[in-house]
Amino acid sequence: MWRTGSIAAAAAIALSAGGAAAQDSIKVGIVMPLTGQLAPVGKQVVAAARIYVQEHGDKVAGKTIELIVKDDAGVPDNSKRLAQELIVNDKVALIGAGITPSAMSIAPLATQAKVATVVMVSGTSVVTERSPYYVRTSFTLGQQSSIIAGWAAKNGSKKVVVVQSDWAPGAEATAVFADTFTKAGGQVIDTIKVPLANPDFAPFLQRARDVGPDSLFVFVPAGQAGTFAKQFIERGLDKSGIKLIGPGDITDDNDLPGMGDAMIGTVTAGLYSTHHSSAKNRSYVAAFKKANDNLRPNFISVGGYDGMHLIYEALKKTDGKVDGDGLVSAMKGMSWESPRGPISIDPETRDIVQNIYIRRVEKVDGELYNVELATFEAVKDPGKAKK
Ligand code: PHB
Numbered sequence: 001m002w003r004t005g006s007i008a009a010a011a012a013i014a015l016s017a018g019g020a021a022a023q024d025s026i027k028v029g030i031v032m033p034l035t036g037q038l039a040p041v042g043k044q045v046v047a048a049a050r051i052y053v054q055e056h057g058d059k060v061a062g063k064t065i066e067l068i069v070k071d072d073a074g075v076p077d078n079s080k081r082l083a084q085e086l087i088v089n090d091k092v093a094l095i096g097a098g099i100t101p102s103a104m105s106i107a108p109l110a111t112q113a114k115v116a117t118v119v120m121v122s123g124t125s126v127v128t129e130r131s132p133y134y135v136r137t138s139f140t141l142g143q144q145s146s147i148i149a150g151w152a153a154k155n156g157s158k159k160v161v162v163v164q165s166d167w168a169p170g171a172e173a174t175a176v177f178a179d180t181f182t183k184a185g186g187q188v189i190d191t192i193k194v195p196l197a198n199p200d201f202a203p204f205l206q207r208a209r210d211v212g213p214d215s216l217f218v219f220v221p222a223g224q225a226g227t228f229a230k231q232f233i234e235r236g237l238d239k240s241g242i243k244l245i246g247p248g249d250i251t252d253d254n255d256l257p258g259m260g261d262a263m264i265g266t267v268t269a270g271l272y273s274t275h276h277s278s279a280k281n282r283s284y285v286a287a288f289k290k291a292n293d294n295l296r297p298n299f300i301s302v303g304g305y306d307g308m309h310l311i312y313e314a315l316k317k318t319d320g321k322v323d324g325d326g327l328v329s330a331m332k333g334m335s336w337e338s339p340r341g342p343i344s345i346d347p348e349t350r351d352i353v354q355n356i357y358i359r360r361v362e363k364v365d366g367e368l369y370n371v372e373l374a375t376f377e378a379v380k381d382p383g384k385a386k387k
Contacts, residue, residue, distance in 0.1 A: 025064045026322060028311060029086035030096035030304075031106065032121070033074035037197055038099055040223035040254060042071070045098065045120050045304035047292050052308035055287060060312050061320030068092060076105035087113045093322035096307050098138065099221075100124045100168050107131040114324035116314070116331070120307040121300055123169040123247075125383030128351045133324045135331045135350045137310055137343075138303035139271045140381040141173035141219065144247035146180045147356045147376050148217070148269035152245050153184035155267075157215040160186060160245075161208040163201070165220045166193040173219040173247055176382055181217075189213055199224060201231040209235065215243040218250050222300045226255035229263055238262040248272070248370065251361055254298040256368045263368060266361045269376075271354055272299040272340035275369035284339035297339070306338045310345070342378075349384045 030049060032042030046069055058065045068090055072078040079102035086092045087109060095110060097103045098121025107130035110117040117133050123141040128134045152160070160181060164170040170193070178188045190211045192204045199220070208216055216237070220228050228250060232238060244250070244263075248270020251263065274285055274296045284305065288297040297305075310331055315322075317330040328350070335344035343354040356379045359370035 025066050026060070026094070026315065026320070027066045027068055027090055027092040028094045028096060029083070029090060029092035030067060030069045030120070031072050031079050031082050031086070031102065032069070032096070032098060033102070034069075034071035036073040036075070038074040038221065038223060041099060041121055041221070041300050044222070044254065044298055044301040045096070047288065047295075048297060048301035048304035049096065049120075049308045051284070051287050051291060052305050052312075054291070056312060060315045061318075063315070063320045065312075072102055074099060074102065076101045080105040080109065083109050087115055094118065094311055094327065096120045096304070098122050098303065100127060103127050103134070104130055107134065110134065110324075116324045116327035118307040118310055120303040124172050125381050128349060133328055135310065135328060135345055136352050137307040139299070139352065139354070140383065141169050141247055142176040142382045143354070143356055143379045144269045144271065145173045145177040145219075146382045147358070147379065148245055148247065148267075149177045149180035149186075150184055151267070151269065151358055152215055152217075152243075153181055153186045157243060157245070158186055159189050159213045160215045160217050161211050161213040162188055162191040163204055163208055163216060163218045164191065164193055165196050165199070165224070167196045169221065170219050172383070177217050194220070196221070199227065201228050202235060205231060205235045205237060209237060209240060209242070213242060215245050218244060218246040220249060222249055222252050222254065222298060225250050225252040226258055229255070229259040233260060233262045243267070248299050248359070251359070251370050252298050253296045253370065256361070256370070257296070259368060261363065261368075263361045264363060267358060268370065269356050269358055270299055270370060271356060272302050273357065273359055273370040273372055274298070275364065275371055276340060276357075277372075278337075278339070278341070280337055281339040299340075302338055302340050306336075306343060309336060309338075310334060341375075344378070346380060346384075349381070351381050351384060353378050353380050355379065
């Protein structure tokens with residue numbers, strides 16, 4: 001009797017200890033490329049997510065937030081396997097996902113397990129439609145490409161050559177740009193696709209120059225803007241009179257300080273600038289640089305920072321309950337001030353609505369920045385607006 005009772009008591013304690021531990025912490029799994037071609041992307045997201053936790057503390061609704069970060073090297077099969085492990089073994093309550101191909105591969109798992117998943121990177125419209133548990137805090141290429149197309153058409157661009165990194169976000173940047181630009185009376189005279197992995201832009205830039213456009217619309221992902229700018233300048237395109245335009249990726253704040261003065265005057269449509277003038281952004285930039293060896297936060301980083309904000313606020317609303325349906329409905333329609341400016345989650349599409357800024361590269365206090373010239377407020381993803 002004595003022995004049995006003791007074993008039963010011990011088992012009960014073990015159970016309740018396990019139960020209490022499970023209830024007291026909320027695990028958030030983040031699957032990002034921390035090695036490979038798109039490592040700069042994952043590093044920005046994870047650094048920003050950590051800054052958010054550092055600034056706001058790790059307690060929400062009486063629970064402790066635990067980040068579990070996994071490196072998928074940007075390979076979708078890895079992303080899927082890691083997300084599966086996070087759900088089944090680590091029992092994460094939420095996931096932070098990106099880049100586009102990885103988010104696509106995780107979507108069926110999020111749906112099946114009903115795990116609220118914040119898409120912290122991905123610029124492709126269709127991603128949020130892949131799971132009802134997906135909510136996006138990053139951006140779409142369409143948001144930026146439609147705005148720069150209208151701006152370029154109004155500011156003298158008539159014949160454009162497109163240079164596009166050859167994967168889903170690139171295809172979308174091109175399609176949306178071409179649609180808006182041609183409707184505004186412009187012409188896309190050539191579209192050149194550059195491989196995503198280890199791109200050598202030189203031959204593509206030569207071909208673009210030979211076609212004789214007045215402007216070059218370029219999409220390369222974060223991490224490749226520095227290489228692009230170097231080859232653009234080496235080929236003498238900066239002195240050719242051809243205007244360089246694009247979404248904010250080509251003047252990535254991360255790479256801009258090393259690009260050289262030849263980039264001054266480049267105009268892009270982007271969602272975030274390190275130079276954005278707000279108290280919120282100034283303190284964000286200071287905290288990010290301090291924690292990351294003076295690295296600038298870029299447009300990718302805010303997807304991670306705001307993703308954590310969305311998670312914290314949704315958990316406050318659900319009082320720490322983690323069922324996916326409850327969390328996603330708490331996230332729908334939420335609005336707040338991001339370091340990039342005011343943003344919200346469209347309650348219909350679960351997609352981000354944000355300002356898109358026209359910016360020009362300028363030198364301020366000896367450093368290159370994207371200086372904002374004009375603001376287009378509360379821009380929705382044009383891919384969804386059409387439906
Ligand atoms: C994406 O994953 O869709 C993506 C990644 C990096 C970018 C743009 C888009 O710069």
